[in-house]
Amino acid sequence: MEQFEPVIVAFCCHYCAYTAADTAGSQRLSYPVGVKIVRVPCTGKVDAKHLLTAFEKGADGVLVAGCLVGDCHFKDGNVKAARRVEFTKKYLEEIGIEAERLEMVRMSAGMGREFAETATAITEKIRALGPSPVKGKNCCCGKAA
Amino acid sequence: MQKKTKLQSNGSVLVVGGGLGGIRAALDLAEARKDVILVDKAPCIGGLMTQLDRTFPTNNCDLCTVAPFTAKDSRGGHLDMRGLTTVTAVKGKEGNFTVSLMTAPRFVNVEKCTACGECQRKYPECVSFAPGLDPRAPTCMRYPKATPYAYVIDMAKCADKEGLKQCCPVGAIETDALPKVEEAQCGSIILAAGAALFDPSHLDYFGYAAQPDVVTSLEYERILSASGPTGGKLLRPSNGQPPKKVAWIQCVGSRGLQKGAGAYCSSACCMFALKEAMVTRERFDSEIETTIFYMDMRAFGKDYEKYLNRAKEQYGVRLVHSRPHDVLRPVGMDKLQILYTVDEAPKHITEEFDMVVLSTGFKMNEDVKKLAEDLAVELYADGFPKTDCFNAVATSVPGVYVCGTLQGGKDIPETMTQASAASCLAGAKVAVTPRPKAELPAVTPECAGSPRVGVLVTLCDHESTALDTTALVEYAKSIPHVVCAAAFEAACDPSSFDAVKAAILANGVNRVVVAGSSPRYELEKYQAMLAPVGINKYLIEVANIREQAAWVHAGEPAAANAKAKQLVAMAVAGVMAAKPLADHVVPANKNALVVGGGVTGMTAALELAGQGAKVCLVEKTAELGGVARNLVKTIEGGDVQALIADLVEKTTSHPNIKVFTATEIVDHSGQVGLFRTGLSVNGAYKEIEHGATILATGATPNQPQAFLLGENSRVCTQLDLQKVVNEQPKEVKKWKNVVMIQCVGSRDADNPNCSRLCCQSSIKNALAILKENPNARIFVLYRDLRTYGRFEEYYQKARELGVIFVRYSVDNPPKVEAAGHYANVTFTDVIMGRQVVVSADCVGLSTGFVASRKSNEALAKVFGLPLTDDGYFAEMHVKLRPVDMDKAGFFVAGCAHSPKVIAENLTQARAAASRAMTVLANDTLVQEAKFAHVDRARCAACLVCVRACPFDVPQITVDDKGLGRSYIDPVKCHGCGTCAAECPAKAIQLNQFEDVQILSSLDQLLAKVNA
């Protein structure tokens, strides 16, 4: 059987995580191709709706990648994002999606290696979990949103 | 006969040399609204960098991040650029130079030439430029994207003028053209004409003249380059086969006293070789063995040590501490033999290689030397200009400045820094020339009409070997609403952009996707470039196919190509959902905040104040002067205390500078041109407004727990040692043996980088000790002696006076033990294979610097700025924007950026001032449409946004219908989008990142892409 290649949406804040991903690129530090980056000005901008939509559309995992605590360009957007992620995790459990499929990580702009390692780690984790239960089903979660 | 006209350009700065340094200097000036004339004797700009395949430490080319800004219609008409032009005479003095400029005929009418190449095919002998290996490499256009995009003819080599003239299908060849001579007035002059490279032809033992497979580092670069003689394939010149083993030999033409070598270190070659070795393995074949034979591996720049470690550990580049005697190819043999020894044993080693690269250093360019002599600039015996020990860009002639490799061998970041510093000083001599500002393009309904998307794939082939750009373009064309797609490989060439503009107009494109490098580099550039064809800047989306596909997945082309397609599709979806927006123009604040009152901060403040800016200089401690207060003299003999006294005097008495000592930064808001910063001045709160900020907060002398430091009175740091030498000469006279240990607390796990200044400071102290006590025996235990540039000459001086330098390895560090009155230092001399014990009267530890992590973290938090892993402030682009920070309007200088010596700190201070002036020279500020807006119809005035906003921007206002609704002031909004995320009614949307945009991208991302 062909190895399951999870699709992971990574919401990356422009100032830290997105730049860290660029750094990983310029250092040629590879990470799985299934990890796709969506650039946001701040993780504080990432709405629960975005997270759920990602799962609804078939993402196997979602990563919210912001700045280190205290380093947020907008003071505490990353803290707010973390709260929202926690909340969304609970909701995911309720609707039958493993909470581990959603994760908040923090890194600085220079941490290219950490970005690549994180992207690899989460991919492995999701691979172990298997494809998202949403996939192949006519799931209606989030439709209401 | 020559035509002679007089230019009307009073108050210009003349920049000689259109390489990277010249471009940077000219752009800084133009952006600060000063008139500049940029001349280069070559037909196109770009200098040496255009011949490089990629440059460290990013291992990419990046020319496209600078070159487009030299386009003739950019920079408000302040920049007058002339190719094929030389300075033939200079009269006058600072403030009023008259220069004669001679422009050689190109023999090609640039307006008519279509660069079809017909003339070159029929008359290849007329092609005059010889980059790298092929004397007629593919055209005279040095790199594919030469500016301007046209041929040049060497008429002296043309035998059939008439035939040549006739062969051009558009009649662009003008065989009778004459040189044009003009005079220009200028207030100051910047020499940025670069340096020549050492020619190793006469070094028979390295076989360069005789063996095709022995090449210089620049030639190797050309072989690697997509625009080079092999079309970007790594092949042995002798037989066209790919090499399996490549060796580099360092310090060819540098660090030598015979056969024409310079005594200085060329500073860039170690990193250059590392880069070439890494690129060889990464881009061509990871099986190719790469070996660098070196004397000292000089990775002294910011984060360069990590780059070195990466080369060794991640890329498997092999480093051998040895200078080979010969590169040979015995008759009948196909491979080259290198003969060398290693430190550990007196034994010959012969190893075979397919190619050998000689890392040739910089030499003074003879043409430039002549010009410098005409200007009466004082030169060293080796031809490089003498500069002030506290001002590396100021020559002996007032008003004449130098930068880049013309001043001495250096890499790109240093060149860029010096260029900005030179432009700071040169610009101070000329006034701002007012020019009408271009109107902002209006946002019309048409620009958002039915979406017609154009896709531009802007990645150069050589940056994206993993990607098939042709297939990507074809794929893009298949996406609905995409009306045209093209690969645009001339991103570094402004004039080649005309074709793109034409395609956009012809196809009625109103939205553009740029598939290239990170939007962090591309977005602003393409916004500026596409504005003239009416593309609203917010209808441009970037697909980051370089960092996110070509580079991360370099090893898996299929995956990289599929991902690139997906990224493009996502970007198309995003741009389809985007809305056209208008920027605001607001009056800009023209004051500056300088944080840090050391020599760097004071210098930056003085330069800004001298150009009319009002400056707030904030110092945390009660006193100005910073760490430099601990220093006595520079290695060149510059009196540091006198410098500080002078700076303090000038700073405190300058009418434009307000000094706040014992002051901390407590809060900060706003954006470039409109910053607001709260200070705690001796505990009292005060708020200031400023348009730009320079961080010059320095670094902290390291005090590691090692070698009995702090436990044994014989052991001290170099800073302490310097004090003892200065204050207790009698004590020093008693010393018999002194040992210095380098890299204590640097280049280790805790502090991985090199502190850069320790090698020269130990040599400085050694020389000072010997001055007091010529009979003292001094041992310097080192890992790599990093006396780059002219510091090498002090290293030589120290050896001459008997200082013994002993190399140690991290696996076998020296030991220091208390031994009664002495400290016994035990170390191994690998060359003798013996242990040596020295009973030392004094052990000086080169403890270097560490980032002031705590205070940097606090500042980074307040200002919202990124730090590097080791706690220094991170610049925007390590190579091309070394003093700019990611956040517009912020600049960094001095040890806050990374440790360096005083002169370098001051250069950076001037560079930061120059960069800050490009902001402060503007009366108005274009404010990006990056703010949240409220749909008042949906708003329930629930106050969630009011509570959520980190900056207290939303307010509930009552409209004319008496309804209370949230209002977000666009000028105050920072654009984080937290309110939009939290708003329960989804009444708030953030410009550029509206839900519909994000969701469209997500839709596309998760739709199956069948590549």
Added chain:
Amino acid sequence: MKSIYEYYAKWIREGKLKVSSDWNKERKVKFTIQDPCQIVRKTFGDPIADDLRYVIGKVVGEENIIEMTPNKSNNYCCGGGGGFLQSGFTEARRAYGKVKFDQIMETGADYCITGCHNCHAQVHDIGHHFGGHYSTVHIWTLICLSLGVLGPNERAYLGDDLKDVNVFHPESEH
């Protein structure tokens, strides 16, 4: 102070020495050249090494020269100089000379031309010691051979292959 190589070359160029390599046209006897450190690297540099090659090229035919690598100013010392031959460290001297021996053998040449007596003795000795099959010959011998004036008694260092070539006054053999 001049080296005689310079004059050999000068005299050939001026036509005073009418040398010819015809004798070796068919034979194709191969020669390699040991540049003496003393004359080349230490005193006159590459120009004298080029003179030497010019002379030898004229005398044996350019196509019959096989160079050792390295050569000229960067040549590898044979180990005969500096008094090494008389110093008594025979084993060390031969170990030193082994590289030179290998270089000569690598060329496959029948003769190693030496201009200096120390080189001559050392190259001769290592050839003998390590079992080489080349002969070691002075340049003057070959010049006279190519001039057709080399008598039977002046051929001590020529191998058997050249003992009978172009013999001048064969009857004078003693």
Added chain:
Amino acid sequence: MTANIVSITGGKQSAFIDKVKEILPQGGNLNLCLTCGACASGCPATGLADMDPRKFLRMCAMGMDEEVTTTPWVWMCTMCMRCIYVCPMEINIPQLVFNARAAWPRENRPKGIRDSCDMAMRTETNSAMGTAPDDFKFVVEDVLAEYQEAQPEFADMQAPIDKEGAYFFLNQNSREPNTEPDELVPLWKILHLAGADWTYGSKGWAAENYCLFLADNKCWEHVTRVSAKQADDLGCKVFLNTE
């Protein structure tokens, strides 16, 4: 191992290397070593007596005089100058070696070289084989006469000794007149055919200089002076080295 430890205590003493530096122009750059290893990489004597030029210089720099002035390696180095040829610092290691040889008590220096030097000192011809002026004259004249007769084309050939005003002053290695006189002839023939105006000197004709190899400064200077003086006395224009 401990016996091998180099112990550095107390004040600096003038070392062997310092004395050599005083003799050489610019101190021979002896202090400037970058320890790059280019010399050792190319030195044919690398590895003999567990030594190489870099190590030798290093030991000198560390003041290990005892060892550097007794190692037999200095007699295995031919002073061929491959080291200084490529040394970035142009360090005069050959002269350092020469002076290390000179630091040996004369009686301890290699007998073969010493005897040759002593022999040369005994006669004005400089011949390391002790050939006296008259013996040389006899051999030259005898061989010349033989060839003039046996090869009539060379009946006019000359091999002058002490010809005043000759253009070239020639030297000759002692081996030919002593052990293989026939080997003298090809050179004479060449000079004859080229029409060269040349002469040997009855004094100082011998080309070898073992006193130089012996690092016996007084003697080699003497030997050299004898040759030079003879050439000057005869009014020769060019001192022509035949090897």
